[in-house]
Amino acid sequence: MIPREDHGISRSDISENALKVLYRLHKAGYQAYLVGGGVRDILLDQQPKDFDVATNATPEEIKNLFRNCRLIGRRFRLAHILFGRDVVEVATLRGHHAEEGDNTTAAQSKQGMLLRDNVYGTIEEDAERRDFTVNALYYDISDFSVRDFVGGMDDLEDRIIRLIGDPETRYREDPVRMLRAVRFAVKLEMDIEQDTAQPIEDLAHLLRDIPAARLYEESLKLLQSGQGLATYRMLRDYGLFEQLFPLIGEHFTEDKSSQCEQMLELVLDATDKRMANDQRINPAFLFAAMLWYPLTTRAEEIAFNSGLSYYDAFMISANDILDEQVRSTAIPRRFTAMIRDIWQNQMRLTRRTGKRAFKLLEQPKFRASFDLLEMRAELEGDDVKELASWWHVFQNADRVKKQKMVQIVNQTGGAPAKKKRRRPPRKKPRKPAQRTEE
């Protein structure tokens, strides 16, 4: 127990809503602790993302205490106390699993994965059920002390991410802990302790058993954290990235030189910069860029093997790639629709004759599509570079200049700047059969 005067947490570091929840529980006679990222980040002088509370009140008792309360979760039952858009998460202290029997509160798969984890217990037991030592520090609202049962304070000081208990067992219980180890190591600029790091490569494949919806959520936390590029690199070092994105894994090379790998670097770096500038980021754009070369590679294969037009092969490939990706990370429908638009617009951007360029400019996904074109311009041939700079000028030109630009395109034929070997020979008119999309 670290008394109030020996640690750096004061109530002014804690959000008003989290304090309200802590006090209400305390006054009703329950234990109430701030725990997890909130305590950890305050001790590190960082701004906590959210506040998590632990208590010995059961979910039903919590519900009786707060009108603005919603119980959620099956695998792990929790109470959410809602204050407008702010949510304080309240969990009942977890205990160890009984050796046998009662499978309504806890359940484990044959592989040792926890399917349900609702056995309640003491604060010491709760600490041992948490993932990393630095995440298992409790700020006690009754006396303002910090409670540390697993050496979290020392690890925080030494900047070490250390799994509590036997690492392999803990990863088998919940393989997502491997992703969390990497996420915290990058975010907190800490090292993953040796025994915690060692089993990851061998166990990375266990992520395939995790529901795709959870992995989607987790992939956003990893890549849209503000340090997406560093996180991707470390995930890759541990063989974790390709578990989330198997299609991208197929493009991995020894020296990280494939177009797909270069695109990852470009788009993650751009995402990090936008986060740093408080600009909005769109997961659809991120995934559209990350999966662009898997998409075009597949499209070329389909066109080659089937004799379909490149356009038709491209559309089939888009469906295939998205179907396969959502099996690992369940990208929501509204985003897969956007991804498809951004991809399809890459084809439309090559066709600028008549009114086409003007129409495309009005499309809601024009901006994201153009941004992808610009990134492609850094990695592909001169024709894509020319196309990107044409659109750059066109967007910013006045009406008269725009019309002039289109006129020139009309005169020169506006041949699509597509893959070189698929481009029809110069001056020969294109086969109308290839343009089935309109």
Ligand code: ATP
């Ligand atoms: P942040 O919110 O900054 O991402 P956090 O540490 O608060 O980090 P949460 O996902 O909010 O992470 O979880 C809150 C706490 O719950 C963690 O600090 C940890 O103690 C515990 N926890 C979360 N996920 C797991 C898990 N998979 N296994 C064991 N404990 C976990």
Ligand code: MG
């Ligand atoms: Mg948290």
